[in-house]
Amino acid sequence: MDTMRDRLAPAVSRLLDEDPRVAVVLAEVGRDGFTDAWSRHPDRVINVGIREQLLVGAGAGLALTGMRPILHTFASFLVERPFEQVKLDLGHQGVGAVLVSAAASFDWPAGGYTHMAPGDVALLDTLDGWTVHVPGHPDEAEALLRHAVAAGDDKVYVRLSVQSNADRRPVDGEHFVTVREGRSGVVVAVGPLLDAVLTATEGLDATVLYATTVRPFDAAALRRATEAAGTDVVLVEPYLAGTSASAANDALRDVPHRVLGLGVRRAELRRYGTAEEHTAAHGLDARSLQERISAFLGTRAGAGIASAKGA
Template sequence: MRQTFVDTATALLDDDPRTAVVLADISGAAFAPAARAHPDRVVNVGIREQLMLGVAGGLALTGLRPIVHSYAPFVVDRAYEQIKLDLNHQGVGAVLVSIGASYDASSEGRTHQSPGDVALFDTLGGWTVHVPGHADEVGPLLTAAAAHDEPVYIRLSTQHNAEGRPTTGMQTIRRGSRAAVVAVGPMLDTVLAAMEGLDVTLAYTNTPRPFDVKGLRALGHSDVVLVEPYLAGTSSAVVSDALRDLPHRLLSLGVECVDLRRYGSPEDHARWQGLDAAGLRQSISAFVAPGGGPARGRG
């Protein structure tokens, strides 16, 4: 996904004189050829993430379309105030593209983890959030985001599905009778493995904001399991509001709001969080069983 992002952003710099890229050292080497070709529109501010967002806001005010890039905890958590003030408050947009996701860089420790990034954008409102599940989804999402002036966040991950599904909105993968399971971005293949033999509907989205409420309701289930690769419960209010006129049950699965104080691999963290196939199967099976309730997560 990261290489596809670099390639697509470089092509946009070549093709669209309105496009600019703002970095804070991360991926600086990958964008070096683009910086040589477009020194006025590839800006590397060094290890100054807050400044990176300030520069992006200034570029947007001049009519450029800035693409801002770093690890999620640096571009979102660390620079949240600048996102709020230099973009939202100024009434301008940018395309923020992160790597690292919730725990892709778990070997670097807690400083490189950002499970709460999407929840932070919910406090601002008005942001489109894309969580691609495959590299083939990155190019179309970034190209579309660069073509307008609204605020967009694209969350890249090293975890990925076997097949790309570039269409945004709710996509039905398979039908069942017991409940609807909605997998966000790179969680799809793990959810598929967890659901083997379960009589449930499976849907996929790479765009949790704005959430496809119409698509969710079209699934036709009042029992819903939401599996997101970031903080558990991030989209629970949106889903509950979408079903507010119906008696419904919701199980929200994701990264728990707890600091594990561990390193380990991304696979270790998925297992510790119950987000591997075995953990998801246990949670989903208990929820859809007759008389079942939420086994873990937020319901």
């Protein structure tokens, strides 16, 4: 199966052909995928070089002229390094853009900590008015990218990852999807962590919600789920642990509830390893999730993990 990022250049190239408002701004990363698109639209495929602050500033300038810019590079260079430009050039000036990242929290461990961005969504949470999409499958990534471009002049972040679920789910750019229903708690699985959550909760009488759009947070879906499943909530996010805890607390502010936030831990892992080893070290593999979710909900998972252990 191709990756989410494999879909980016073909999907954006089609958008460039279809919509004269669309422009793409790059900072070297990903430029080879846009060679054909640049030949057709040299005025709307722009590579600023390794200048990430300029990447955002140029995108904001295009937006001020009425364009719909798509900005792309690694998450650490798209959100963290040029954060002042994201805050001022886009937010303060009241213009929008579609930021599309790569490498997620630790997709490329060999790049070291400079290429990791587990805090990107939490950082955008300090700003007003951002929509954040976290697809879990290449088909979902393409659908959410199109949704983001069509979203007027909003500020949208699309977080791509090489990690993926086996199957696509229906996504609409707004709502959580109910994947499994139960009565002993609610587990919200974000993006590419759905498959691990489903394996981890096999045999548990718990509701599983699938979230690919995390901002705005679908408070109504969480409230509906807790009416039947109870108000113990586990958030499983592929970025900094607890990033959505305040949003879940706000959704349930008028009822007694508990929230457990699982995600990337704050402690830096100083050995490169593999993405799978980083996933396990942060407790986001299926076996670790089973233990942590079961302990919080006060129940034990069924035969799914046990069978895997005996294999």
